[in-house]
Amino acid sequence: DADVTQTPRNRITKTGKRIMLECSQTKGHDRMYWYRQDPGLGLRLIYYSFDVKDINKGEISDGYSVSRQAQAKFSLSLESAIPNQTALYFCATSENGDFSSYNEQFFGPGTRLTVL
Amino acid sequence: AQTVTQSQPEMSVQEAETVTLSCTYDTSENNYYLFWYKQPPSRQMILVIRQEAYKQQNATENRFSVNFQKAAKSFSLKISDSQLGDTAMYFCAFMHPNTDKLIFGTGTRLQVFP
Numbered sequence: 001d002a003d004v005t006q007t008p009r010n011r012i013t014k015t016g017k018r019i020m021l022e023c024s025q026t027k028g029h030d031r032m033y034w035y036r037q038d039p040g041l042g043l044r045l046i047y048y049s050f051d052v053k054d055i056n057k058g059e060i061s062d063g064y065s066v067s068r069q070a071q072a073k074f075s076l077s078l079e080s081a082i083p084n085q086t087a088l089y090f091c092a093t094s095e096n097g098d099f100s101s102y103n104e105q106f107f108g109p110g111t112r113l114t115v116l
Numbered sequence: 117a118q119t120v121t122q123s124q125p126e127m128s129v130q131e132a133e134t135v136t137l138s139c140t141y142d143t144s145e146n147n148y149y150l151f152w153y154k155q156p157p158s159r160q161m162i163l164v165i166r167q168e169a170y171k172q173q174n175a176t177e178n179r180f181s182v183n184f185q186k187a188a189k190s191f192s193l194k195i196s197d198s199q200l201g202d203t204a205m206y207f208c209a210f211m212h213p214n215t216d217k218l219i220f221g222t223g224t225r226l227q228v229f230p
Contacts, residue, residue: 031216040125042207042220043161050216058217090161094216102149102168103216107161 004108021076023091030096032074037088081115122221137193139208149211156204
């Protein structure tokens with residue numbers, strides 16, 4: 001079974017709809033991240049959470065919100081979807097290690113979202 | 117702010133040949149990490165190799181190696197004996213250890229031809 005799972009894998013929605021992307025992990029990691037991938041732009045950080053009570057904005061948080069329901073679950077919401085939010089969305093996790101050392105990020109399989 | 121630049125949107129190589137993908141970055145930090153990720157058509161993000169900035173020795177993982185030039189802020193990936201399965205998008209990424217946040221380049225699409 002995959003350590004980091006994302007649901008749904010693919011989603012088509014309409015402008016103005018509220019949509020939630022879910023991420024679950026069985027790695028026991030405290031840190032979780034949401035990234036967005038657009039063609040020609042690479043991956044950009046939307047939100048990140050270092051533990052259940054810690055939520056931080058990333059580079060491109062406008063139009064998005066998140067919820068850390070438990071250590072293992074981190075959800076990304078689009079309150080009112082718009083076409084330029086069409087993208088591939090990745091969740092990632094990492095250990096709650098010492099900041100002076102490297103903590104590898106493990107990525108989920110991605111969710112392809114299309115907003116019509 | 118840190119930035120990562122990949123100036124080659126697309127590259128191609130024949131099977132069994134060697135190819136080098138370029139990456140430059142900008143930072144004022146002295147301690148950081150650099151990575152190459154592979155994204156095949158399955159779209160899964162796969163860590164290929166990483167380099168700690170405090171290490172002078174270039175990292176190597178089987179057919180994958182890097183040329184890390186700290187002063188020039190350059191971090192290229194060399195793939196030797198290219199295989200059809202190496203066909204993918206490759207992303208260069210930077211991480212400052214105090215943030216744990218990855219900053220990605222725009223990617224290089226590599227096609228390996230038989």
